[in-house]
Amino acid sequence: MKINKEDITVFVIDDEYVIRDSLTLLIEGTGLTVKSFDSAISFLDQLNTSIPACIVGDIRMPYMDGLELQEQLVIKKCDMPIIFMSGHADISISATAFRAGAVDFIEKPFEPKFLLQRLNECVEKIILDWPETQEKNRLNECYSHLTPREKEVFLLTVNNHSNKQAAKKLGISNRTVDVHRAHTMEKMQADSLNTLIIMAVKMGLL
Amino acid sequence: MKINKEDITVFVIDDEYVIRDSLTLLIEGTGLTVKSFDSAISFLDQLNTSIPACIVGDIRMPYMDGLELQEQLVIKKCDMPIIFMSGHADISISATAFRAGAVDFIEKPFEPKFLLQRLNECVEKIILDWPETQEKNRLNECYSHLTPREKEVFLLTVNNHSNKQAAKKLGISNRTVDVHRAHTMEKMQADSLNTLIIMAVKMGLL
DNA sequence: TAAAGTATTCGCATAATTACCTAGGTATGA
DNA sequence: TCATACCTAGGTAATTATGCGAATACTTTA
Numbered sequence: 001m002k003i004n005k006e007d008i009t010v011f012v013i014d015d016e017y018v019i020r021d022s023l024t025l026l027i028e029g030t031g032l033t034v035k036s037f038d039s040a041i042s043f044l045d046q047l048n049t050s051i052p053a054c055i056v057g058d059i060r061m062p063y064m065d066g067l068e069l070q071e072q073l074v075i076k077k078c079d080m081p082i083i084f085m086s087g088h089a090d091i092s093i094s095a096t097a098f099r100a101g102a103v104d105f106i107e108k109p110f111e112p113k114f115l116l117q118r119l120n121e122c123v124e125k126i127i128l129d130w131p132e133t134q135e136k137n138r139l140n141e142c143y144s145h146l147t148p149r150e151k152e153v154f155l156l157t158v159n160n161h162s163n164k165q166a167a168k169k170l171g172i173s174n175r176t177v178d179v180h181r182a183h184t185m186e187k188m189q190a191d192s193l194n195t196l197i198i199m200a201v202k203m204g205l206l
Numbered sequence: 207m208k209i210n211k212e213d214i215t216v217f218v219i220d221d222e223y224v225i226r227d228s229l230t231l232l233i234e235g236t237g238l239t240v241k242s243f244d245s246a247i248s249f250l251d252q253l254n255t256s257i258p259a260c261i262v263g264d265i266r267m268p269y270m271d272g273l274e275l276q277e278q279l280v281i282k283k284c285d286m287p288i289i290f291m292s293g294h295a296d297i298s299i300s301a302t303a304f305r306a307g308a309v310d311f312i313e314k315p316f317e318p319k320f321l322l323q324r325l326n327e328c329v330e331k332i333i334l335d336w337p338e339t340q341e342k343n344r345l346n347e348c349y350s351h352l353t354p355r356e357k358e359v360f361l362l363t364v365n366n367h368s369n370k371q372a373a374k375k376l377g378i379s380n381r382t383v384d385v386h387r388a389h390t391m392e393k394m395q396a397d398s399l400n401t402l403i404i405m406a407v408k409m410g411l412l
Numbered sequence: 413t414a415a416a417g418t419a420t421t422c423g424c425a426t427a428a429t430t431a432c433c434t435a436g437g438t439a440t441g442a
Numbered sequence: 443t444c445a446t447a448c449c450t451a452g453g454t455a456a457t458t459a460t461g462c463g464a465a466t467a468c469t470t471t472a
Contacts, residue, residue, distance in 0.1 A: 089297045090297075091292075091296075091297060091311060094300055094301065094304075095300065095304075095310060098300075098301075098304040098311075099309070105297060105300075106301070107298065147447085149448075149449065149450095150448095158400065159400075160397070160398050164428090164429090172451090173451055175450085175452065175453090179450080180449080181430095182430090182431080182432095183448095191366070193400075194363075194365075194399070197404065198366075198407065198412060201403075201407040206407075353419060353420085354419090355419070368457090368459095378420085378422085381424090382421050382422060384458095384460075385421080386420080388459095
């Protein structure tokens, strides 16, 4: 499922309303959707991790700074790319941000064009990665609907156990394992064992 | 195949011999092996991409600077991690380096302890990733020994074709596909179809 | 040039796996 | 208590995989 620039939301987070407003105008001018927040906390409150989006935020903010925001996103398993801005440039801080996964770091003040160019690179990457991201989301959604026993069977299956071996390991009949696996494949919408294994790999289970 | 700190080489690249020598002493003191170079060019000349190593280098050097070195490594498909140092700190340059894949960026002058700590993080990651890196190398080696037909069968197999389907697609009997696949599995040292698929994923074929 | 080796191709028979139909026992919650 | 979901299992038919044997063509080497 491909997406376009128009489908991407840019979350602008800055405690200064002047910056928020001008950034919003600037970015909206390129066709992107913008939602702005005056703090990382209010942003996190409404966070929906399942839409294609990225963040443009100040690294230095009251209550919760950019690095703390990053930590929260990691905790929420949200890999939304972040572009940081900072008026108090410091290599040490920028290095920390990058090591924590920031995709870019821009010094204030900056040329509008400069930000737009960086933002565009980021957006292009989101568009490119989105199909895979979606697939992962779908797989995890399917996986969450498996019963505990089905998950056990699933893991044994993709870890190279024939149903007979799995049955022995679980102490149940091989027929029962078949049933669980059949259910698993149905729920995961896998048309074959191979597909199931590939799914497991994509979900990081292998 | 696990490795230890002692198995890792740190390539120190700096045009100032004072820095090279003091860094060498400093880093060797932690048990790591150090090889130093006065330019990126002399480093690239002797580069062996198949050993566990990382680079500690100045970003600003005559002839070839750190960013160009990074480009060269990408061209050589060498993913050796780089820690940059710079005495002329500039967020813009550090951001460029990070976006190009640098793992760290340190401002000169720095506390020896500071560098060692960052270097250690880097080394720990290398140790952690090494088994997987080795496995990838092994798989690619095995894969290169497959005959053209075997590669075809391999790709069809891991892409969810039963041997019957693959046979139809290739216009040959299903028995022949079986033979090719058996050979493939032997050459790849895969004990099952599952393993073969996992290998394909690891090699980035899926 | 002849021999050796490798790659590619199959058939047949057997073993293993999977699909499908059916169905009972056990929790958990409305 | 009834409904729902989960775990369990046997038997048979169909599909698939595997082991053994062997022919043809092309490349390399002695």
